[in-house]
Amino acid sequence: MLRFIGRRIVALIPVVIIVTALSFMLVTVMPGDAALANSGIQQNGVSDAALAQARAELGLDKPPLQRYLSWLGGLLHGDLGTSFRLNTPVSHAVFSRLPITLEVGLLAILLALVIGGILGVVMALRANKTTDVLLTVVSFGGIAIPPFWLGALLVFVVSLTWGLLPPSGYVAFADDPVKHLQLLVLPVITVAVAPAAILARQIRGAVLDALGQEYTVAARARGANRRRVVLHHVLKNASVPVISAAGLQVGGVVGGAILAETIFTVPGVGLLLVDSISGRDYPVILGLLVVLSSLVLVINLITDIVYAVVDPRIRYE
Structure with missing residues (x-):
């Protein structure tokens, strides 16, 4: 039984990696400008220097791959980043709801x-x-x-x-x-x-x-x-x-x-996700996608384990 559970957990690792990559790609190609939405500057008449500074403050001036690797490194240490809109840790915003x-x-x-x-x-x-x-x-x-x-x-x-x-x-x-x-x-x-x-x-x-x-x-x-x-x-x-x-x-x-x-x-997190999408709050969107996807994967893992307990033929296969 332990070997069966171990195989299922190992099989989840590449799935989680793919989920994080796809989530980051989806957020990256979202229409709209997060700097304009969350920096407080006005879209009409904004200077290029002010917009560049706003993007630098939010970390949006770096290449997408560098941002993904930096975000993934923080995720491995339990850090989901900081919300652009709420200016609080994403983990607090997500897990409180x-x-x-x-x-x-x-x-x-x-x-x-x-x-x-x-x-x-x-x-x-x-x-x-x-x-x-x-x-x-x-x-x-x-x-x-x-x-x-x-x-x-x-x-x-x-x-x-x-x-x-x-x-x-x-x-x-x-x-x-x-x-x-x-x-x-x-x-x-x-x-x-x-x-x-x-x-x-x-x-x-x-x-x-x-x-x-x-x-x-x-x-x-x-x-x-x-x-x-x-x-x-x-x-x-x-x-x-x-x-x-x-x-x-x-x-x-x-x-x-x-x-x-x-x-x-x-x-709940559903209302938080809708508000974050409308506000272009990329860290919260990413955090929610990862947390919700991981939750579904964990529940499916539990389902596999219960299935194997009820029907021993599954784990013997």
């Missing part, structure tokens, strides 16, 4: 697993019947609905029309637990719908496959009722591919959380 995004993402994944699990099992047990057809249409609709459109729709219907929940904002749990949870309901639903629909399709296929296996047929032949067969045989074996499917949804949840935080003004 990351727990909020993690909370939204974790709640969304849990909700997606619950909804997707229930729908997937019902669809499999009612395969090719009216219930299956209707839930299939619903699941495809959940996959097709863009999160930003769903978020706007929830605000209009649930908050503005029905007045059931506040439309946007954020309150810390320690300040007001009830208000905190109320403000997270709509963002979490917005993020969870698409993963839940995808997981429902995956779980349906896994349960149908398990229902057709010999051990299921043998259990029914021994007189076990359908409920016992589903709970003790089908769900246990169907969980193996579902673990992998759930891990693959992490990237989508991160992207959905960024959109949801922008729509509902939740002060």
